[in-house]
Amino acid sequence: MITSHTNPLLKDIRRLQTRRERGRFVAEGEDLLAAAQQAGWQPVHLLRSGVDVSEEALAKVSSLGSGTRALGVFEERWAQPAGPLCVALWGVKDPGNVGTVLRAALAFGAGSVVLGPGTADPYGPKAVRASMGAIFEVPVARVAAIDELPGVRVALDARRGDVLRGDAWDRTGDLTLVIGAERAGLPPEVLAACDRAAHIPIANESLNAAMAATLAVYELTRVPEA
Amino acid sequence: MITSHTNPLLKDIRRLQTRRERGRFVAEGEDLLAAAQQAGWQPVHLLRSGVDVSEEALAKVSSLGSGTRALGVFEERWAQPAGPLCVALWGVKDPGNVGTVLRAALAFGAGSVVLGPGTADPYGPKAVRASMGAIFEVPVARVAAIDELPGVRVALDARRGDVLRGDAWDRTGDLTLVIGAERAGLPPEVLAACDRAAHIPIANESLNAAMAATLAVYELTRVPEA
Numbered sequence: 145m146i147t148s149h150t151n152p153l154l155k156d157i158r159r160l161q162t163r164r165e166r167g168r169f170v171a172e173g174e175d176l177l178a179a180a181q182q183a184g185w186q187p188v189h190l191l192r193s194g195v196d197v198s199e200e201a202l203a204k205v206s207s208l209g210s211g212t213r214a215l216g217v218f219e220e221r222w223a224q225p226a227g228p229l230c231v232a233l234w235g236v237k238d239p240g241n242v243g244t245v246l247r248a249a250l251a252f253g254a255g256s257v258v259l260g261p262g263t264a265d266p267y268g269p270k271a272v273r274a275s276m277g278a279i280f281e282v283p284v285a286r287v288a289a290i291d292e293l294p295g296v297r298v299a300l301d302a303r304r305g306d307v308l309r310g311d312a313w314d315r316t317g318d319l320t321l322v323i324g325a326e327r328a329g330l331p332p333e334v335l336a337a338c339d340r341a342a343h344i345p346i347a348n349e350s351l352n353a354a355m356a357a358t359l360a361v362y363e364l365t366r367v368p369e370a
Numbered sequence: 371m372i373t374s375h376t377n378p379l380l381k382d383i384r385r386l387q388t389r390r391e392r393g394r395f396v397a398e399g400e401d402l403l404a405a406a407q408q409a410g411w412q413p414v415h416l417l418r419s420g421v422d423v424s425e426e427a428l429a430k431v432s433s434l435g436s437g438t439r440a441l442g443v444f445e446e447r448w449a450q451p452a453g454p455l456c457v458a459l460w461g462v463k464d465p466g467n468v469g470t471v472l473r474a475a476l477a478f479g480a481g482s483v484v485l486g487p488g489t490a491d492p493y494g495p496k497a498v499r500a501s502m503g504a505i506f507e508v509p510v511a512r513v514a515a516i517d518e519l520p521g522v523r524v525a526l527d528a529r530r531g532d533v534l535r536g537d538a539w540d541r542t543g544d545l546t547l548v549i550g551a552e553r554a555g556l557p558p559e560v561l562a563a564c565d566r567a568a569h570i571p572i573a574n575e576s577l578n579a580a581m582a583a584t585l586a587v588y589e590l591t592r593v594p595e596a
Contacts, residue, residue, distance in 0.1 A: 248581065251572040276578075344588070346477040352502075355474065355584050358577075362570070362585050 146197040149204050153189060154197070157205045157217060161269055167220045169267035171279075172212040179277025180216060187216035207269040220267050223283035226255040227294045227318030229364055232287070234260035234334055235325040236353045242266050243274025244354035245323075250278040252365040258285045258293060258320070260334075290337035294318040297338040299330050300360055305341025310366040321360050326352045372423040375430050379415060380423075383431045383443060387495055393446045395493035397505075398438040405503025406442060413442035433495040446493050449509035452481040453520045453544030455590055458513070460486035460560055461551040462579045468492050469500025470580035471549075476504040478591040484511045484519060484546070516563035519546040523564040525556050526586055531567025536592040547586050552578045 146154065160170050168188065171180055180187065191197045193213045203211035225232070231254050236242055242264045249257050257266070264271055266284050290297055295318025300308070313319075322338055324330035335341060344351065344359050351359070372380065386396050394414060397406060406413065417423045418440045429437035451458070457480050462468055468490045475483050483492070490497055492510050516523055521544025526534070539545075548564055550556035561567060570577065570585050577585070 244578075244581065247577070251577055251581075253573040347479040351473070351477055351584075352470075355470065355477075355581075358581050358584060359588050362588070 145195070146191070147201055149201055151201070154201060154205050157189075157191075157215070160217065161205065161207045168217055169220055169272065170207070170215060170217055170269060171272050172206060172208055172215045172269070173273075174214050176272065176277055177214050177216050180218065180280045183277075183280035185218055185280050187218055189217040191215045221284075223256055223285045225258045225285045225287060225292060225294050225320070226283060227320070228315070229254045229361065230256050230258055230294050230318065230320040231357060231361060232258040232260055232293050232297075232320050232322045233263045233353070233357070234322055234330055235262040235328065236323065237262065237264055237325060238353070239264040239268050239270035240274040241326075241352060241354040243271040243276075243279070245357045246271070246275040246278040246282050246284070248354070248358040248361050249282045252361045254282065254361055254365075256283040256285055258287055260287055260322075262325075290322065290334060293320040293322070295320055296340070297322055299335050299338035299341040300324075300356055301335070301341045301343050302329055303343055304335070305343055308342040308344055308360055308363050310364045313364075315364070319364065321357070321364070323353055323357050323360070371421070372417070373427055375427055377427070380427060380431050383415075383417075383441070386443065387431065387433045394443055395446055395498065396433070396441060396443055396495060397498050398432060398434055398441045398495070399499075400440050402498065402503055403440050403442050406444065406506045409503075409506035411444055411506050413444055415443040417441045447510075449482055449511050451484045451511045451513060451518060451520050451546070452509060453546070454541070455480045455587065456482050456484055456520050456544065456546040457583060457587060458484040458486055458519050458523075458546050458548045459489045459579070459583070460548055460556055461488040461554065462549065463488065463490055463551060464579070465490040465494050465496035466500045467552075467578060467580040469497040469502075469505070471583045472497070472501040472504040472508050472510070474580070474584040474587050475508045478587045480508065480587055480591075482509040482511055484513055486513055486548075488551075516548065516560060519548070520544040521546055522566065523548055525561050525564035525567045526550075526582055527561070527567045527569050528555060529569055530561070531569055534568040534570050534586055534589050536590045539590075541590070545590065547583070547590070549579055549583050549586070
């Protein structure tokens, strides 16, 4: 059992929590580790409090204020962008929002979540936690440009374009929803590179990126009434 | 200009940030204060950095890690539960979720947000911040029991009842959506006190209370295609 704070593995984990490298990431807590296991992910390292590591030493590498009972180190997995419904985030800096989008993508069966430039790392501790385990289920991909995204690219905008309607659109091919940052939205060159724009009609102000993405994925997977 | 940390007003504000009393609350930051002004709320106290108070003294009472440029103290306003669409939160402990629900209520024009037992304070600093100013726009009310809620009471559940459909339901009268805590959901006695149950069909796992509320309010205010 590891008890020393200077143990090399604990030092590695501490580094992974802040400045990740070598394609590995940390998931903390029994719920997240259960989600990983259920999805068939084997941890590279598994540290259980009082079993593999002392409670005190584990608390020192935890990113949770309250400490944790178990922590796993996993290898990142990167997929290719895929439909039929793909959700692409462009400049979404908040890792909590990225995690929430992963959760919505899982809830409504999106094929992949794609991270464009300036978007928070989906394998960072906050995004992993906010995903509530969806990071282990939803394929994630990285791209540099809009033309790497599958199918018809729809820019989700606060005001522009058509009303987003799952039941009014041809959904025979792939479709990628492109979602920008909360305040700035999508830059003009990204809007121009998309095939069309759409918005969610709202009475007031803007929704945040996670809410907009959740609603859009819901709308596009919504089964019309028979 | 206030410069002393022992100034009585600053001491009051520090207390309001943690354990609120006397029906007052704090809103920090120029965006929130602009939202308050636009909605016609006059602060009881307004503290602008370098004008009414020194930057250093203001930073000491700020709940933001980075400090703030302006802070206002306001009187709480409590309304009666009101439709046509009312959103009732029951045991939603996370103040960030309460703020997000306020935001969704504003975006889609809900008549009020009602806080049931065990629900986070909508005027706490985290809820106010997460509301992005919606706290100044959406009437908030408190109730102790389901029978204080207007119209048909629909319990939003993970699995029970009908699929939630804005276009298939009679919406001539008031309707209250009752939303429970993320994991526990609604307790049996609350479910029993509601008139019906409904769910949002999802492929996997649960949505959090804020996402579920956002989707439900969207669905119920969604204008059917002409």
